[in-house]
Amino acid sequence: MSTTPETHPSLRLKVCGMKYADNIAEVAALEPDFMGFIFHSASSRFVGETLDARLLQSLPPGLRKVGVFVDESNEFILRQLGRYGLDAAQLHGHETPAQCAELRAAGVMVIKVFGMDADFSLDQLTPYAPYCAFFLFDTKGPQPGGNGTTFNWELLRDYILPVPYLLAGGLDLRHAPALRHLTLPGLYGLDLNSRFETAPALKDAARLSQMFRLLRAQPTSAALPTAR
């Protein structure tokens, strides 16, 4: 008897930390589902004043453009969303459920991020659930994001909330086989960042393309695990 692998043929893909116009266009051509732009001035991927609002507004409507913020006021977040025509706010700091609720009430698609380590508890998610379109689980590290290291994905094994989530943290080409067959409850997509860069905020489109092909490929009999 052979086993059917539990794959995620529809796993959504987000490329985060984009900054440069040519690179944005090159990566958009790969048709990611989300693209992230960092509005945190301490990050090496901070968009600063280089981001071209007209270019962002010309990207395909199916590509969700995400502003990434760390402990900013809602006033600042809403201003950036409007200025660049962004579709969602990804919150990487100590934002409260009340702050998320206010953004949601203003019509914003909220992605609240949680840093994952051995102390993580699923209970902390509950008060955020009514206000978030997605959660994003990222490795806790010295920086609020973009640390380039993975966490133990099994911390999400008992996830039961109705909020879908993106998995982040050091994801790399070598993780593709495991990610294709990852069956975690609530898993909606993957977030790719520093492991696909040739320099901060400069993505290697060829490596991303390879990753996309691997993750989006339909399972073949050659990919089936042997019967147990």
Ligand SMILES: O=C(O)c1ccccc1NCC(=O)[C@H](O)[C@H](O)COP(=O)(O)O
């Ligand atoms: O990437 C950054 O520099 C960054 C800085 C501050 C807040 C968030 C940031 N990144 C947000 C992301 O969604 C990253 O893709 C996520 O942290 C995973 O990054 P990596 O571990 O490099 O794959």
